[in-house]
Amino acid sequence: MKYAVRRILALIITMIMVSFLAFAAFHMISGDPAQAILGTNATPEMLERLRHEMGLDQPFIVQYFRWFTGFFTGNLGISYSYRQPVADLIMPKLKVTLLMVMISFVIIVLCSLPLGLRAAQKSGGRLDWVRTTFQQLCMAVPAFFLSILVSYLFGIILKWFTPGDFPKIEHNLIGVMRYLFFAAVCIAIPRIAMTVRMLKSTIIQEMEKDYVRTAISRGNDRAEVLKKHVLKNSLVPTITMLGQTMAEIVGGSIVVEQVFGIPGMGRFLVASISNRDYPVVEALVVILAFWVILSGTVADLINQKIDPRLRLGGRA
Amino acid sequence: MKKKKMNGYLLAGLIITTVIIVWIIIGRFYTPYNPTKMSSAKLQGPSPAHLFGTDKFGRDIFSRVMQGSGTTLVIAAATILIGGTVGTIVGAVTGYFGGMVDEVLMRLNDALTAFPSILLALVIISILGPGKYNVIIALGIVFIPSYARVMRTAFASQRDVNYIISARLMGASKLRILMVHMLPNTIHVLLPAITIGFNNAVLAEASMSFLGIGVTPPDVSMGYMLSEAQGMFKSAPWYALSVGCVIALLVFGVGLIGEGLQRMDKEAD
Amino acid sequence: MLEVRDLHVKFHNRDREAVAGVSFTLRDGEILGLVGESGSGKSVTAMSIAGLLPRKKCDYRGDVLVDGEDMLHANRALLRKVQGNKIGVVFQEPMSAMDPLMKVGKQVEEVLTIHEKLSPEERKKRAIQALDDVELPDPEAVYDKYPHELSGGMLQRSMIAAAIVSRPSLLLLDEPTTALDVTIQAQILKLLIKLNRKHGISMLFISHNLNVVRKLCKRVAVMQRGVIVEEGPTNDIFFHPQHPYTQHLIECIPARVKVIARKHVEETGSINLINDADEPAETASAAGAVQAAEAVQVAEAAGAVENGNSTKPEGGSNG
Numbered sequence: 001m002k003y004a005v006r007r008i009l010a011l012i013i014t015m016i017m018v019s020f021l022a023f024a025a026f027h028m029i030s031g032d033p034a035q036a037i038l039g040t041n042a043t044p045e046m047l048e049r050l051r052h053e054m055g056l057d058q059p060f061i062v063q064y065f066r067w068f069t070g071f072f073t074g075n076l077g078i079s080y081s082y083r084q085p086v087a088d089l090i091m092p093k094l095k096v097t098l099l100m101v102m103i104s105f106v107i108i109v110l111c112s113l114p115l116g117l118r119a120a121q122k123s124g125g126r127l128d129w130v131r132t133t134f135q136q137l138c139m140a141v142p143a144f145f146l147s148i149l150v151s152y153l154f155g156i157i158l159k160w161f162t163p164g165d166f167p168k169i170e171h172n173l174i175g176v177m178r179y180l181f182f183a184a185v186c187i188a189i190p191r192i193a194m195t196v197r198m199l200k201s202t203i204i205q206e207m208e209k210d211y212v213r214t215a216i217s218r219g220n221d222r223a224e225v226l227k228k229h230v231l232k233n234s235l236v237p238t239i240t241m242l243g244q245t246m247a248e249i250v251g252g253s254i255v256v257e258q259v260f261g262i263p264g265m266g267r268f269l270v271a272s273i274s275n276r277d278y279p280v281v282e283a284l285v286v287i288l289a290f291w292v293i294l295s296g297t298v299a300d301l302i303n304q305k306i307d308p309r310l311r312l313g314g315r316a
Numbered sequence: 317m318k319k320k321k322m323n324g325y326l327l328a329g330l331i332i333t334t335v336i337i338v339w340i341i342i343g344r345f346y347t348p349y350n351p352t353k354m355s356s357a358k359l360q361g362p363s364p365a366h367l368f369g370t371d372k373f374g375r376d377i378f379s380r381v382m383q384g385s386g387t388t389l390v391i392a393a394a395t396i397l398i399g400g401t402v403g404t405i406v407g408a409v410t411g412y413f414g415g416m417v418d419e420v421l422m423r424l425n426d427a428l429t430a431f432p433s434i435l436l437a438l439v440i441i442s443i444l445g446p447g448k449y450n451v452i453i454a455l456g457i458v459f460i461p462s463y464a465r466v467m468r469t470a471f472a473s474q475r476d477v478n479y480i481i482s483a484r485l486m487g488a489s490k491l492r493i494l495m496v497h498m499l500p501n502t503i504h505v506l507l508p509a510i511t512i513g514f515n516n517a518v519l520a521e522a523s524m525s526f527l528g529i530g531v532t533p534p535d536v537s538m539g540y541m542l543s544e545a546q547g548m549f550k551s552a553p554w555y556a557l558s559v560g561c562v563i564a565l566l567v568f569g570v571g572l573i574g575e576g577l578q579r580m581d582k583e584a585d
Numbered sequence: 586m587l588e589v590r591d592l593h594v595k596f597h598n599r600d601r602e603a604v605a606g607v608s609f610t611l612r613d614g615e616i617l618g619l620v621g622e623s624g625s626g627k628s629v630t631a632m633s634i635a636g637l638l639p640r641k642k643c644d645y646r647g648d649v650l651v652d653g654e655d656m657l658h659a660n661r662a663l664l665r666k667v668q669g670n671k672i673g674v675v676f677q678e679p680m681s682a683m684d685p686l687m688k689v690g691k692q693v694e695e696v697l698t699i700h701e702k703l704s705p706e707e708r709k710k711r712a713i714q715a716l717d718d719v720e721l722p723d724p725e726a727v728y729d730k731y732p733h734e735l736s737g738g739m740l741q742r743s744m745i746a747a748a749i750v751s752r753p754s755l756l757l758l759d760e761p762t763t764a765l766d767v768t769i770q771a772q773i774l775k776l777l778i779k780l781n782r783k784h785g786i787s788m789l790f791i792s793h794n795l796n797v798v799r800k801l802c803k804r805v806a807v808m809q810r811g812v813i814v815e816e817g818p819t820n821d822i823f824f825h826p827q828h829p830y831t832q833h834l835i836e837c838i839p840a841r842v843k844v845i846a847r848k849h850v851e852e853t854g855s856i857n858l859i860n861d862a863d864e865p866a867e868t869a870s871a872a873g874a875v876q877a878a879e880a881v882q883v884a885e886a887a888g889a890v891e892n893g894n895s896t897k898p899e900g901g902s903n904g
Contacts, residue, residue: 129325136568141560141564142519142560144526144542210676211683214682216637218669219667250432255526273438308731309733
């Protein structure tokens with residue numbers, strides 16, 4: 001319990017630090033927000049009034065505080081480009097990206113666990129080099145190239161979905177998920193290769209350990225040893241990696257959304273950066289940071305449940 | 317020095333990578349056609365005259381890729397240089413001295429490495445603005461933590477090795493110990509890290525330029541060409557395919573080198 | 586019950602045989618010690634008996650008969666039936682020999698889970714009984730603990746419990762006390778003797794330390810470079826070594842230790858820690874024994890004493 005509390009506390013503190021840094025950074029480089037929102041036709045009085053409304057005349061810390069609490073109240077400022085509340089703009093896109101990330105993660109877990117296990121069992125065999133080379137190949141093909149290929153193959157040639165025609169979530173959830181599936185696969189493939197590789201080497205390492213010998217001396221056969229002992233022991237680094245993968249998927253989604261024409265967070269982020277729409281960028285950066293840190297924290301918490309040695313806050 | 321054997325992965329990787337890099341370097345000085353010259357031979361598929369076909373402006377794609385990829389290589393190399401050097405220094409300092417400095421820096425490091433590199437790079441670019449040099453700065457900064465972490469482990473593990481202790485006893489200055497004794501032995505850890513870093517840099521640059529926030533015209537890079545290619549995908553898919561294949565092959569080759577190096581190390585044990 | 590005939594084992598990545606023609610027998614209920622330095626092949630011999638040889642990495646020939654059944658060439662299915670059931674193994678490092686993520690109690694039960702059809706409650710009862718047999722103070726508490734929560738001595742006792750819970754006929758112990766404190770060592774040795782007396786378990790005890798072996802074993806075989814160079818009753822090996830290598834080993838034992846051993850023999854009639862009586866010979870303070878021994882040496886040097894029997898220590902003696 002104590003460990004869990006400490007981790008959550010660390011999460012909160014890190015978030016505060018990150019959001020502060022982000023706020024400070026963007027605060028420095030953005031010009032006058034009021035000017036950006038109202039445009040060049042604004043009179044000085046209008047600008048003054050807007051500045052006051054937005055609280056820009058307050059000291060820096062107060063501004064930061066208002067912005068930070070805005071994450072909980074839903075008020076994240078106004079977008080420069082769209083003149084609309086940032087929160088309203090982000091929400092639908094967030095849902096889409098979240099859905100895609102989840103689909104991708106499920107694909108990764110479902111594929112890499114059995115494949116990793118098989119790879120470990122068959123290691124050192126004749127066909128090992130085929131597997132390794134294929135793995136390297138999967139990791140080498142950039143997600144977006146894969147996306148181009150997949151979108152061409154399945155969208156244009158096979159017509160399993162129509163690129164560029166993204167259905168609405170509320171109306172057609174199945175359609176949305178089918179569309180996202182292809183994108184999710186593109187993100188998933190390199191990660192599957194990496195996870196399989198890692199799982200394979202972890203399992204092989206564990207098989208060399210002493211307790212495996214003890215288990216055999218008690219009459220277990222290979223399969224039982226794996227099932228009863230080695231799998232659980234291989235789980236900890238794997239879960240840590242899956243936590244990182246969850247964070248990285250979001251990075252991969254950025255490019256994939258562009259290729260597939262998916263109206264998600266990543267595409268919005270890129271567009272906002274190009275347009276120098278800082279309120280949006282700020283908010284998105286913090287959301288993404290939160291996602292990343294949360295993934296790591298959840299992975300850690302799961303691990304400490306599995307491995308009692310970690311509960312003391314020490315290393316295994 | 318442990319005896320090291322060449323293995324298949326390393327060999328294949330070296331061959332593939334060398335061929336591609338040499339091809340790209342040649343592209344700096346000579347290409348079959350002028351890469352920017354438009355012609356009337358528009359949207360032609362691959363043929364003996366135009367190995368990768370032509371794009372919608374009639375430009376020869378083969379020459380275009382040959383020359384344009386150079387920017388990507390330069391960026392990747394510069395990124396490794398910056399990230400690797402700074403990372404090595406940080407790693408050496410924290411690994412060797414340890415203590416409070418180590419604790420704090422490594423926590424910072426962990427926080428940074430948790431972030432997908434693309435995101436960090438995007439954030440930095442959003443502050444600096446796009447452009448070739450900004451990309452180098454952004455990617456260089458983004459890759460410092462991973463080098464630092466790897467090098468720190470390498471340096472820290474050497475701290476208490478016998479010949480280091482005797483060097484210390486003999487009164488060698490810390491700098492000398494670091495540079496003359498420890499550094500050469502960290503090479504075998506640094507090399508695989510460099511191969512991974514190179515691949516990540518190439519992919520990151522390609523992604524960023526593809527998204528339009530990396531390299532900007534008149535500079536051309538692999539990612540930029542890919543974004544062009546996407547626009548012409550229906551009519552001239554060979555553009556995207558050839559650029560994508562070159563990227564994939566390069567990354568694949570370097571990845572094989574990394575894999576080969578790791579196996580070579582393992583076998584020597 | 587155990588017969589090893591002309592065992593040869595050669596690993597593919599080495600030039601010479603690890604085991605080069607080893608033969609010995611172990612009678613029912615006997616405790617045999619196998620002594621040698623590292624590289625002598627004693628562990629490999631034990632692994633061959635336990636069916637734990639990495640068959641793909643070595644060449645082997647000879648016979649290893651456990652109650653008449655060949656273990657060396659048996660297929661995996663046959664081995665599995667015997668391992669844990671008839672043959673129990675205790676390894677050197679208890680901390681790494683146990684699965685770190687599984688509770689100790691469950692690991693003690695493991696043999697039962699594989700070989701016997703018992704309900705979970707019965708298994709738990711047997712496991713706690715075994716933990717009690719190895720003289721752990723609070724067996725139920727230990728049952729629920731994880732390996733890293735126990736000390737080395739307690740863990741090793743648990744390992745022994747796990748190995749004997751199914752009442753095997755043979756217990757192989759590969760340097761089980763080497764990683765433990767000296768005081769714990771003595772306790773474990775006494776425990777083993779007790780178990781041997783009470784349940785009739787035959788034991789093969791492997792060690793590089795001749796002094797430890799003499800406390801436990803009735804017979805000793807000395808190995809060097811893959812062959813047995815000398816074999817016989819412990820008393821003979823310890824006090825009258827014939828082979829030069831054995832003599833060398835004996836010479837390496839500090840003099841006062843040998844004196845303590847001699848004293849122990851004279852007082853209890855046995856070179857082992859516990860003789861045929863049920864009570865263990867109580868240990869006097871180590872200091873007292875050492876004092877006595879040193880007094881003996883001084884007297885010897887003065888030429889006044891011939892067989893080291895002039896002063897009597899306070900109580901019994903320990904080794």
